[in-house]
Amino acid sequence: MSGLHSLTTVDYASICKYDPTNIHVCFRYLQQVIYFLVPYEPQLNTTSITASINEANQRLESMNIQFMIYTKQNATAALELLTIIIFDPSDPGFKFFAWTYLIDWIFGYREVISFRGDNGNLTLLTDYQLPLAQQVVPSEITTNLVRYSRAGIIYIAFMMLALSFVLVGYMIVTKGEFEGYNMFQLDQVGGIVWVGRPSSNCLLAKWYVGPKPTSPVRSLLLSHGARYHFTHTSRITKGVYYLDRASAALNDIITFRYGAYMYAFDIKLWRMFSSPQLRYIGDEADFIDRKINASYPLTK
Incomplete structure (x- = not known):
């Protein structure tokens, strides 16, 4: 040419x-x-x-x-x-x-x-331009993204499985004194407070759609999920809200008994609380005693 x-x-x-x-x-x-x-x-x-x-x-x-x-x-x-x-x-x-x-x-x-x-x-x-030689950003490599996603899935699965074992442990320790319906809120309550955003994006969207729910409990120790998804009607006695220990663990509160006191460690606040064991005298006293001994009192 x-x-x-x-x-x-x-x-x-x-x-x-x-x-x-x-x-x-x-x-x-x-x-x-x-x-x-x-x-x-x-x-x-x-x-x-x-x-x-x-x-x-x-x-x-x-x-x-x-x-x-x-x-x-x-x-x-x-x-x-x-x-x-x-x-x-x-x-x-x-x-x-x-x-x-x-x-x-x-x-x-x-x-x-x-x-x-x-x-x-x-x-x-234009002038002669040599090709730009540049290393690929490791985080943008497909295989690395898959590894990060896999690690996130393993973390979520492990945390939810570990939480399930903790709940079963509290069910055994309290001899069945727990609110059974609350255990079905493992993903909506436990998933948010223990795992965080990775498992709760769809739940957050759900909360903001439709009318705002109501709750008879205003305790600051309850997460929003626990406040609106837990069953509260049978947990209020003498004006005090008693949160069963299995539900408390689901709400990020680890409880243990030492002597005549029940201690609660709130992982969200990183604070320890204590409450003396109480007994009520009157109708259904035995039932109330069992429920109180298997629960931690919160302000209503």
Whole structure:
């Protein structure tokens, strides 16, 4: 396409004058290019190939791709914007180098950018740009994302399983004195206070849809989930709200008895509370005693 395929028309001097610093090397590499093309000369000189080459040159010439530079003609001259057409039909000697620039454009080492303004247009070829070599961010690698997701799933599953064992332990210790319905709130209450956001995004959306629920309990030690999802009607005695120990664990409160006191460690607040064991005298005293001994009193 640059004319080197026609051995009889190669003008080494007109080509190499554009590479003055390597003029002797220029003659050698032009000869090497010609020797490489010798076996393909019959195919390159066919009518169809010649027509395709001429069409390609005409299209490139019509694009008017240029080099641009801001410079001064001399030390006292004003700064000027100078351009030169790369595929100039009046300068066939530069066509070889013009096509090397085009190859850079094809392989992405250069770009052709067109600027259109009120006083004319400029279609420019950029400088040579080496590919940017940059390490991939480890967190953006698909396999690493899968590992993070897997670790999150394992963490959630382990926490929920461990919480389930804790609840079973409290059920055994309290000899069945717990609010059974509350145990079905393992995900809605325990999942939020023990695991956090990973298991509760859909539940948060659920809370904000529809009318605001009501609760007879206003204790600050109860999470919002426990306040609105736990059963409270049978837990209030003499104006005091008694939270069974299994439900307390579900609410992030670990309870244990020592001597005549019941101690409660609130993991959310990182504080310890204590309450003496109480007994009521009257109707259903035995039932009340069992419920109180298996519960921790909270303000209503």
